[in-house]
Amino acid sequence: MALPIYASPLERVWYYTFRVICALVLFFLIAPILIVIPLSFNAQPYFTFTPDMLAFKASGYSLRWYDTLLTFGMQFPGHVRDSTWWADLWQNAKWVNAAKNSLIIGFFATIVAAVLGTIAALGLSRPEMPFRRPIMAILISPMIVPIIITATGLFFFYSSPGFPFPYLTFHPFGLHFGYFSTQDEYGWRLAGTYIGVILAHATLGIPFVIITVTATLVGFDRSLIRAAASLGATPTTTFFKVIMPLILPGVVSGALFAFVTSFDEVVAVLFIGSPDQQTIPRQMWNGIREQISPAILAVATILVVISIAMLSALEILRRRSERMRGLTPQ
Secondary structure, eight states: OOOOTTOOHHHHHHHHHHHHHHHHHHHHHHHHHHTHHHHTTBSSSOSSOOHHHHTTOGGGBOSHHHHHHHHTTOSOTTSOSSHHHHHHHHHHOHHHHHHHHHHHHHHHHHHHHHHHHHHHHHHHTSTTOTTHHHHHHHHTHHHHSOHHHHHHHHHHHHHSOOSOOEEEEEETTEEEEEEOOTTSTTOSOOTTSHHHHHHHHHHHHHHHHHHHHHHHHHTOOTHHHHHHHHTTOOHHHHIIIIIHHHHHHHHHHHHHHHHHHHHHOOHHHHHHSOTTOOOHHHHHHHHHHHOOOTHHHHHHHHHHHHHHHHHHHHHHHHHHHHHHTTSSOO
């Protein structure tokens, strides 16, 4: 908000002081993230700025660590980059496989979280719903409880024998489904399976969907439901033709939060996933433990870019939702 012309000298001082404080707080929060970006272009295997980088010499900057992301783990990284090289990359490159796992797990976890979270939000938004507050507190508890406790509980729960659950195996060119048999060494357990990791990530993402959809339903005009019913619409038609278009920005926003939560999560994967189920955060964790390489900075830069794109999409959806509900001018 602009400073009014009738502001007193003290108000003017506070006006600019407040903005300086906000800028310093923003710098304090953003600087550790932004400092990673130029370091990922370091031509030397260091985690600090070299003299050539500080002097802005071209010799100090390189894309070698981004190239490492593609070639690390390949059988023939120095081969001519033809179709054979790309096939080798797709099948054997560790960072590429980790990215594929992260995307596939994040996609299915987002679908599960969006569906279950939307259903829960619709139920909790009804005034006749009993025990709404305790149920809401339980459903959003994964956001409050430390992730190490949640991951430990999921590990023991998924490690217990139960009904035969399906398992997922990801191959380079497709998905394969099956069921554990009683002779399998895992028995009927979800721990160590892709579906176990997906359900764990969905558990962590559902609270975000519930909160965003519930916030969207706060301004929802329920007279539209009664009007649709008076015109002969079935509950299913009313949901897909009336309710869903209006709450869609909230559902998509919650789904994006759920995807980001799954994409950045490492603790649950360490507890539940098997050694073959490497995601990008888990690969970064292994890289920090086993070998310190600036390639991790390149991955961090890519994740920062993805996060900025996600946040931009969320802001666009938020403004669209406000315009649809009439909270802001068209």
